[in-house]
Amino acid sequence: MKNILVGLLLLFMATSCNETLKTTTSISKMDKLLLGNQRFLNNQTLHPRQNKKAILATENSQHPFAVVITCADSRVSPEIIFDQGIGDLFVIRNAGNLISDYAMGSVEYAVEHLQTKLIIVLGHTECGAIKAYIENIGSEKTNMKHDHIETIINTIKNEEEEKQILNPSKNNIEECIKANIKHSTNKIVMNEFINQKKIEVVSMIYDIHNGKVNRID
Template identity: 40%
Template sequence: MRSAVLFILSGCCLFIFTTCRNTQAPLQHTNNEPLTDLMEGNQRFATHHATHPHSSGERMKSLESGQHPPIAVICCSDSRVPPEIVFDQGLGDMFVVRTAGNLLGGLEIGSIEYAVEHLGVKEILVMGHRECGAVKAFIEGGSTPGHIRDIVDSIRAEQEISQIPANDKNLLNDCIQANILHGIHQLKKQSDMIAEKIREGKLQIHGACYDLSKGKVEIINE
């Protein structure tokens, strides 16, 4: 009798263990293009159907030996724009660089080069967002304390923004879009490594803008 009970219990445990394992999110990336995965994730997020993939203990353990994210995302430090949440992604899915105004300097570009050269990143997304405080500070002018001035001065120096007339009816949004395009152009011009990968057809760069009120990401074309 005791042996029969133990046999039944062991069978139940095996069933539960197998079921739990089968419900874990798959460890591999999908066959979609990386940007497609992100946009599908954003659709889930914006419609309140986020699945929070690749967040299990099994996923965490699988990444101990290294990372191979298929896409790098450059975006603003704004707390309202966390890319992993906005795109409904998980551990190891994106290589992320965040700065105020999604601005790029040597350290940031070096980080992206590392992702491309050593991690095998195939796509880069430069993402700004509506109501960007850094771009607003540039438009409003006035004095800015400390190193915040460096942020405003950097935006002011962007050629793409300098071409927008001050009386533009959609000034803020147009400047935000110009700032995104500047990031794309900057990566291509200031990184020989990135430019070469693009020429070889091994790397793509995209632009995008996040709408705070809708939770939606819009692709920005050059």
């Protein structure tokens, strides 16, 4: 009797997952991400397309529905926080979700060759790159021992959106984080190729304290 009940429960869960996936196929790509994050927050993740079948289905081609430029922070994993699977997201990660020539080239590849129409710039609270920037404001030489980390800090220092913030400090770190996100977003929006393709570019921030993703206007 116990085995029968377990079997019925598994069947119900599988059916529910399939029905949920069916209902999300007709919604917008943006809503698809937001619904995935809501499932993540409610501990109702489906873990879609995270199996051998998904590997075989994408072995010859990929068709991600969104590009996500985000931070390399280990607490920020787009496929997990948006509850997506193999082949769904084209993810570009580096400290501070900066838009370098390499990152922009990756974005252009996704748009041109993979026909991806939605680009997300996803920053997060408590960003270490922004904290390092704040700690080194006003100094010509950073306190970092490694030149490449100093390059990241100096890149953020030179962002026009950061320069517009009065007295950046730990007290207004979220404002600094959002300015950094907007800078990366603006760089993509101003890209002539992206403009021609009429791609939707969206700024978002992930809260590492509660797991929620919010859109930045």
